[in-house]
Amino acid sequence: MVNINGQNIIIVGGNVAGPSAAAKAKRTNPSSNVILFEEDIFISTASCQLPYLLSGEIEQHDDLILYSAESFLNEKNVIVKNNTIIKEINRRKREIYYLDKENDCQKIQKYDKLILCTGSTSKKIGLITGNLKNVFYLKTFKSFLSINNYLKTNYVKNISIIGAGYIGLEVAEALNKRNYSVNLLEKRDFPLSEFDETASKIVLEQLAEKGISFYSNIENFHFDIEENCIKNLRISNQESLHTDLILIAIGIEPNNILATSSKLEIGKSGGLKVDKKMCTSDTRIFAAGDNVEITNFITNKPDYFPFASIAHDCGHVAGANAAGNNLSFTSVVKNVSLKLFDNCIVKVGLNQNEIMMYGYNFKMHDAVEYNKSKNFNDRKLCYAKIFYQRENYKILGASFIGGDEVVGMGNLISFMIKNNIGANKLTNINFSYTPKLSSMINMLEILGRKILQN
Template identity: 40%
Template sequence: MKPEQTIVVIGGNAAGAAAAAKAKRINPNAKVILFEQSKYISTGTCELPYVLSGEIDDPLSVVFFDEKKFEYEKNVKVFTKYNVEKINVHTKSILVLSLIELKPFEFKYDKLILATGSRVKRVPQFSSELTNVSPLKSVEDVIRIKKFISEAKQKRVCVIGSGYIGLEAAEALNKLGFEVYLIEQEREPFPSTDKEIRQRVKKILDEKRINFLGSAENVKYRFNNSKVAALVIEGRQIEIDFAITCTGFSPNNSLAFQAKLDIGKYGGIKVNNRLQTSQKDIYACGDCIEIKNFVTRIDDYFPLATLAHREGHIAGENAALGNAYLQPAIKNISVKIFDHYFAQVGLSEQELQNKNIPHSTVEETVPNLVKVLKESNLVYGKILFDRSSKKILGASFLGGKEVSGYADIISTYIKNNIPATQLANTEYNYTPPLSPMINLLSVLGRKAAHSFSQGKENNDVTYINNNMDFKL
């Protein structure tokens, strides 16, 4: 039987909720308390763009637990609208402020779990006092933006940032009939991806009449009555109703800094493989930490819901005197871009180049179903692999829903150190309405094998089918 202990969790989203529930399951004798600054816990962040578009009707439908339900089902006491302002590592206590009563109080812990998540990177030109600007990160945000939508007069909106969330927000607003201006600091959209993907995404945006404005230093803003009122582009003024900031995330580490916990290269909390921080009684999980990248074997920053949930379980188990370990992770991420789907796994070519990692590439565009079916479309894939060992370092795909499965297969290959050439020897299922006779991965595997059979192991090798344009 495990001893009585007090386990405090700070943060109530994917990682925090998972950590609290797991800690209570591992040690039923523990008193587990969760503090959350906002009104909601256990929310679906990835679903928010689809709430915005109306594909999910009610914003509150992505709130999976409230305080009462969580306490009833998980036996964890939850306090929402409570902000933890300070950690005292010497007295093992936290200073908590009720945001309703504005009364501070001290709370003791035996073990503490930080699940403070991430913050949206701010736009330097925008003050916090602007009343028609919002990120798209929380249920409160999507409720606020829906109010902007209902009050819009110009039916014109600015989305700042063309990464994953920026593209999703642009699509959602386009579906609602808004004229969308998508602003990006870099020259091309989706800057974290390889050039082949960036070029294809630009074609998709043009087809859907999204006004993409790269090199954002050319874009200025006009403000009026605490609102961003217009874009100014080369002397031309474009009035807008509101702006959504989708400029990426950074770890929310203010409490960790205050407690003098070790911080990593990307601003995330440093943890060991048990998710223990530099203070042995404090654990951390989710978007506030850095974890080991399986491909590079060095610490990296992966603000992904799937990893946050896994990390929450591990931190919760270990805080409850368990013994769980986090293995190095592979980035595996996907997004819907209008009628297409993108998936990336492992490292991009841009990342490999930045890290000076020698590699070879193969790429191809093929039908995702047999050509005679009217539903058949083209899918693009690119594999990056080590020149000598043939091990896969990363891959990216753009096509239909099949790209999700491709990315998962490649993730399995990376995790098990299977060489890229074995993709040609894998058995793929085939039935005309579902899958092609010749799988894209098989084609890429044969091309990888061909590059080695030609004795080109020491050179970058790229194969492209120039006769197949990506169909929009």
């Protein structure tokens, strides 16, 4: 029974975890004063859809703004102070000090419970410093507006994207669809190297097919600056890429400036340490989202999972508990999917390199099958791979490439991992079959049979 009246629950950060925490805190304890602070003007933006705004598949910019300060107050009964930056936390006095950007003045807010949802920031390239006009990151709605504005107001033909992880690839596809000439530069051998080798190779073929130039093993490059813009990327002694716009997508890192300066405990990943209740090393301060580290279900070790689905879920738990409830956020199976052109790519759990790094005694099986019956022209070849522990069939990881149906396969494997259902049980599923949507023998069934034969 929750009985904490009139307390101030303050949330810092208003994108995914923050609004989720704020709304849940208010629902849990309607008599509390819940206030959400956000540095940006926008709150609650659908960041994951930014690449589709860039490609033009989503036409209206406003479609990505899920709530305004006003609608969040009306619908969730939470006060929003956007355009404010929290500068400092005084844990002894239980106060935060913030800059009201609109009125350019410093203010103080008292808290009973504080929830830090400060998220993440894009990793920067040390070499590229200063305020270069044609260098961008796609992280926030505002960053999208800057890119779009530059594309509209400048002559841009050649674009270099640095980093071929999932965001780099989604952006490459988006700009390719808008007929820009796209170069994709990656420091490793393959794109999407955190996924599966087969996925990387299929992506590589697809990039070539679409006319996106891929440059591997680009560890260092030099560049020329003209009129505060990077014009040429010199990637080797012989090769130089003329560039009108550069987009850096080399990953993200937890944004814990506030947590660090207020001496909250930070983990090895740089993420804020929280317990199952999403409580930090200070019992009055909770945290959720891209700024925290959470436990990997398979390894049982702290890990960093910067995904919206997780930010939303752990925000919900942090909000409930800050308002007096007692929910737990359990460990997580990393389950990532992306759609690249017409391929859907899924990675669940650990990849082969990680499995080997942790020293598991493992077995692997793979399968290739069409996703529809023979008479449908749009059928696609799908690929699946599963890794499990030799001694007990515990699933360590899986990857899928194919049509949209592979997302469901990934979710099923994630469920099996989380519920300790072994890979030898894959043939225990009664799969449905309808010719237009599935093959007669489901790919998971094929994997299951292979596992039982060995």
